[in-house]
Amino acid sequence: MGTEANVVVLPKDTATLRIETLTLPDPAPTQVVVKQFASGICHSQLHQMHRPRQHNVVLGHESTGVVLKTGSNVRHVKEGDTVMVTWVPRNAAQADSAPVTAQLDTSDGVAISENVFTWADHTICDQQYVVKVDPNIKTDVTAIIGCAVMTGAGAVINTAQVQPGQSVVIFGVGGVGLSAVVGARVAGADPIIAVDLDDAKLDFARAFGATHVINASDTDPVAAIHEMTRRDGEFTIFKQEVSGADYAFDCIGIRQTMEQIVPACRSGHFGVCEGGTAVLVGVPTTPVELNAIDVLVNEKHFIGSIGGSCAPDRDFPRFLEWHESGQLDLEAMVTARYKLEDINTATDALQNGQIQGRAILEF
Numbered sequence: 390m391g392t393e394a395n396v397v398v399l400p401k402d403t404a405t406l407r408i409e410t411l412t413l414p415d416p417a418p419t420q421v422v423v424k425q426f427a428s429g430i431c432h433s434q435l436h437q438m439h440r441p442r443q444h445n446v447v448l449g450h451e452s453t454g455v456v457l458k459t460g461s462n463v464r465h466v467k468e469g470d471t472v473m474v475t476w477v478p479r480n481a482a483q484a485d486s487a488p489v490t491a492q493l494d495t496s497d498g499v500a501i502s503e504n505v506f507t508w509a510d511h512t513i514c515d516q517q518y519v520v521k522v523d524p525n526i527k528t529d530v531t532a533i534i535g536c537a538v539m540t541g542a543g544a545v546i547n548t549a550q551v552q553p554g555q556s557v558v559i560f561g562v563g564g565v566g567l568s569a570v571v572g573a574r575v576a577g578a579d580p581i582i583a584v585d586l587d588d589a590k591l592d593f594a595r596a597f598g599a600t601h602v603i604n605a606s607d608t609d610p611v612a613a614i615h616e617m618t619r620r621d622g623e624f625t626i627f628k629q630e631v632s633g634a635d636y637a638f639d640c641i642g643i644r645q646t647m648e649q650i651v652p653a654c655r656s657g658h659f660g661v662c663e664g665g666t667a668v669l670v671g672v673p674t675t676p677v678e679l680n681a682i683d684v685l686v687n688e689k690h691f692i693g694s695i696g697g698s699c700a701p702d703r704d705f706p707r708f709l710e711w712h713e714s715g716q717l718d719l720e721a722m723v724t725a726r727y728k729l730e731d732i733n734t735a736t737d738a739l740q741n742g743q744i745q746g747r748a749i750l751e752f
C-alpha cells in the first residue's frame with residue numbers, strides 16, 4: 390500500500406509549478422519514506438526550473454522529517470526516527486551501491502528527481518540521503534542544514550579548512566553565503582569580509598559575524614579587499630607589498646564574481662608562502678576567463694567546493710551543535726516561511742531577490 394503525498398511538480402513544458410496529490414510507492418529495499426516537517430528553498434531549484442527538460446521533475450533537496458517506512462535493507466534508521474533529507478550521500482565511503490532515484494506517476498506522465506525531492510509533505514528516497522538526527526532538534530529552521538548550511542559552512546571548514554586568524558572574503562550573502570560567514574567565525578577567521586550589492590543584506594551579514602562589508606554596486610570589491618588585507622613587511626616576486634584574502638569564496642557563481650575571487654586572493658610571499666585560494670561554491674552557468682599570470686606568479690589556487698565537501702553523518706551533528714550553542718542562528722537565517730500551496734509565490738520572491746536569508750516551506 391502506497392503513501393499519499395502532496396507534491397510540487399515542475400511540468401516539462403512550463404516553469405509554473407503545480408501541486409498534485411500522488412501515491413508514493415512502497416520503499417524498494419534501500420529506500421525510505423519520510424513524512425516531512427519543513428524544506429528549504431534553494432537557488433539551484435530556480436536553475437532547474439529554467440533549464441530545458443524531457444519530463445516532469447520533482448524538486449527540493451533539504452528537509453527535516455520523520456521516518457514512516459523503510460525498505461528491507463535499511464539499517465541506520467527505523468520508523469519514528471527524526472531525520473534530515475539531503476542531496477549528498479550521508480557516508481559515501483560505506484555506500485556499496487549507487488543510490489536509487491525515485492520516479493513518480495503524475496497526471497501527465499512520470500516525474501523524476503535528480504536525487505531527492507523535498508517540496509512535498511511526504512517523500513521517498515534512497516537511504517543514503519537520509520541522515521538520522523537527535524529527535525529534540527527544532528524541526529522547522531534546521532531544514533536548511535541539508536543544503537544551505539552544508540554548502541556554505543562546509544566550504545569553509547571542510548574544503549578550505551580555514552585556520553584561526555586567516556582572512557576570508559565571501560561574495561554573496563544569501564543563505565549559503567551567510568552559512569559561510571558563520572563557518573568562518575567558528576573557524577576563527579579574521580577579518581571576515583562580506584561582499585554583496587544590497588546594504589540590507591550586508592548589515593544582516595554583520596549579525597552573523599562579518600567584520601567588514603563591501604557594497605560592490607558602488608565600490609570595486611577587489612581593490613577594497615586588498616586595502617583591508619595589507620601585510621606589512623611581506624613582498625611579492627615583483628617587490629609589491631603582499632595583500633589580499635587567504636580565501637575568497639564565491640557563493641553566487643556568476644561570471645563577474647567568479648572572475649573577482651582570484652584577484653581578490655592574497656599574492657604569494659616569494660619563497661615564504663603560497664598565494665591565497667579562490668573557492669567556487671555557487672553553481673556556475675557560464676565559462677570564465679582566468680588570469681593565468683596572476684595564478685602562476687602569485688601561486689594562487691582556484692578550487693571548487695560541492696556540498697561543502699560534507700559527509701552528512703559526520704557534519705550534520707556538528708552543525709546542530711552550533712545551532713544548539715547559539716553559534717549558528719538559524720531562527721534569524723530563516724527569513725520567510727511558506728505553505729506548500731504558495732510555492733510559486735516563494736520561488737518568485739527568491740527569483741526577485743526578496744529573500745534576505747533563506748526561505749522554507751512548512752508542511
Ligand SMILES: [Zn+2]
Pocket residue numbers: 431432433450536537
Ligand atoms: Zn540547494
